[in-house]
Amino acid sequence: MGLSLPKIAIVGRPNVGKSALFNRLCGKRISIVDEQEGITRDRLYAEAECFGQKFCLIDTGGIDKSANLPFNQLVLRQSELAIEEADGAILVVDGPAGPTQLDMDVARFLLRQKKPVIVAVNKIDRLSDEVLIHQFHSLSFPRVLAVSAVQGFRIAELLEELAILFPQPIVVEPLPVSLPDKTPIRVTIAGRTNVGKSTLLNQLLGLERAIVSPIAGTTRDAIDHPLTVDGQEYLLIDTAGIRRKSAEHETVDKFAAVRTKEAIERSDVVLLILDANQGLTTQEKRIASEIESLGKSCLLIFNKWDLVHGFRMEHVLRAVREEVPFLAHCPTLFLSALNGRNTQKIFPLLREVYADRSQRITTGALNKFIERCIQKYHPPMLTGKRLRIYYMTQVETAPPKFVFFVNRPNLMTPHYNKYLINQFRDTFRFSGCPLFFELRGKKTEQTLESTPTENPSNTCAEVVHCY
Numbered sequence: 418m419g420l421s422l423p424k425i426a427i428v429g430r431p432n433v434g435k436s437a438l439f440n441r442l443c444g445k446r447i448s449i450v451d452e453q454e455g456i457t458r459d460r461l462y463a464e465a466e467c468f469g470q471k472f473c474l475i476d477t478g479g480i481d482k483s484a485n486l487p488f489n490q491l492v493l494r495q496s497e498l499a500i501e502e503a504d505g506a507i508l509v510v511d512g513p514a515g516p517t518q519l520d521m522d523v524a525r526f527l528l529r530q531k532k533p534v535i536v537a538v539n540k541i542d543r544l545s546d547e548v549l550i551h552q553f554h555s556l557s558f559p560r561v562l563a564v565s566a567v568q569g570f571r572i573a574e575l576l577e578e579l580a581i582l583f584p585q586p587i588v589v590e591p592l593p594v595s596l597p598d599k600t601p602i603r604v605t606i607a608g609r610t611n612v613g614k615s616t617l618l619n620q621l622l623g624l625e626r627a628i629v630s631p632i633a634g635t636t637r638d639a640i641d642h643p644l645t646v647d648g649q650e651y652l653l654i655d656t657a658g659i660r661r662k663s664a665e666h667e668t669v670d671k672f673a674a675v676r677t678k679e680a681i682e683r684s685d686v687v688l689l690i691l692d693a694n695q696g697l698t699t700q701e702k703r704i705a706s707e708i709e710s711l712g713k714s715c716l717l718i719f720n721k722w723d724l725v726h727g728f729r730m731e732h733v734l735r736a737v738r739e740e741v742p743f744l745a746h747c748p749t750l751f752l753s754a755l756n757g758r759n760t761q762k763i764f765p766l767l768r769e770v771y772a773d774r775s776q777r778i779t780t781g782a783l784n785k786f787i788e789r790c791i792q793k794y795h796p797p798m799l800t801g802k803r804l805r806i807y808y809m810t811q812v813e814t815a816p817p818k819f820v821f822f823v824n825r826p827n828l829m830t831p832h833y834n835k836y837l838i839n840q841f842r843d844t845f846r847f848s849g850c851p852l853f854f855e856l857r858g859k860k861t862e863q864t865l866e867s868t869p870t871e872n873p874s875n876t877c878a879e880v881v882h883c884y
Contacts, residue, residue: 422464422473423583426503428496428527430519431479433511434539437566439463439476442576460499462641467576472583475499480523498625500526505533505582507575508556512538512549512563516556524556533582536561537575542568601643601650602771605680607708608690609659609700613720617690617754618642618655621763646764654680659700681707685815686714686770686849688763689744693719693751697737705741712816714770714849715747716763722751723758746842747849770849774815778845783809783819790840796833804828818853826856 427435440446443463461476477499478492500506506527510520527534538550541563550563560578564571606614619625622642640655656677681687687708691701708715719733730751738745748766752759787809796804805824812818823829841852 422471424473424503426475426499426506428477429509433509434566435509441566460495467580470580508536509539512541534558537564601652603652603684604686605654605684606688607656612690612692613754614690620754620760656680688716688718690718690720693722693725709743709851714774717747717749719751720754723753773848774850778811780810799828820855823858826858
């Protein structure tokens with residue numbers, strides 16, 4: 418038998434501090450918090466702990482059937498799904514505001530679910546305000562606590578109540594497949610707004626995990642969801658669409674952009690989603706540059722290919738790869754997230770790219786490679802001197818980093834540099850993965866492109882480049 422953490426949904430009407438309490442209990446700024454109503458839309462999951470007892474917390478959007486907020490019905494559906502799958506709930510209410518009709522409606526819905534509920538009376542910042550909690554006993558729940566998500570007041574007591582409520586983890590059946598690799602491949606789904614990122618996430622998971630809408634900017638938080646395919650664990654991360662800086666009109670848009678960058682930083686592979694009807698835009702170029710500079714592997718996904726007519730795949734690919742050289746080394750898929758066409762081809766490519774970024778080449782194999790390259794095409798002469806490569810070694814994986822030990826780094830010409838990189842890709846592949854190379858020599862050279870300078874006090878040059 419295996420163990421599963423108890424799931425606790427944080428629910429309530431809009432703007433009572435659910436996301437602030439979620440972040441406080443998790444000890445991290447996961448959910449975007451703002452005074453504006455309707456910020457949280459999708460379900461967010463995170464782990465919290467109290468005295469060794471762990472919980473899975475689920476943040477939800479505000480429940481208000483009468484509200485005229487964007488995506489209100491879709492947000493309500495996400496909240497209902499969270500309550501259905503949870504083992505219990507924290508009902509968050511606004512202490513100074515007192516019980517409202519909306520609080521009563523949410524409480525009646527929870528009572529019908531017949532699951533344990535703790536009422537967290539939020540925004541109680543002083544001991545003298547604790548008397549405000551008594552008016553919430555009218556919601557018919559026995560456990561009512563005063564808390565302040567912002568100040569951290571009575572948060573420990575709330576965690577203790579949760580530990581008492583769920584003293585033991587829930588026992589579940591183990592997975593039928595033995596997992597060969599316990600480390601999940603972290604996959605971020607990135608792109609600009611309205612290219613189908615959330616639709617692809619739902620298609621890969623086979624469930625209604627993220628809100629999907631034709632309106633740009635529907636997703637705001639980074640949404641994590643684990644998945645196991647053919648015995649391999651994955652952590653899929655849906656992100657908000659990256660807008661132009663000039664289009665970030667609201668504070669929440671800026672927070673969403675920060676969350677997207679953080680998601681890319683903690684991922685192993687990024688699925689860069691493009692709208693096949695519009696091709697590569699400035700935003701995708703910026704995202705591709707970010708992926709490359711952070712050393713993340715990349716799969717290039719052309720979504721909505723079923724809507725494209727009159728263009729051949731190879732023509733589209735050639736145009737993209739001429740614009741961004743890094744993408745020329747990234748596996749590419751043409752698919753339709755809406756109808757599921759070619760979506761299952763993503764997972765074999767993810768495993769291939771992840772294996773490539775983690776591989777280590779022996780120094781012997783690298784030196785044989787260098788020897789073959791030099792024999793085939795010698796470095797050119799510069800001012801009567803020729804580049805000499807003594808040996809090459811790999812110093813890191815994920816992403817791969819290599820060091821060339823040479824006589825003088827400034828003798829490496831751009832033409833010969835490109836020749837070595839192309840030969841290296843042809844020999845060792847490293848599909849979809851940026852490569853970092855460092856030249857070390859006896860004389861200090863600042864960059865390959867700068868004017869050569871010599872400083873007798875230094876004996877080693879270090880030049881790092883990404884390809």
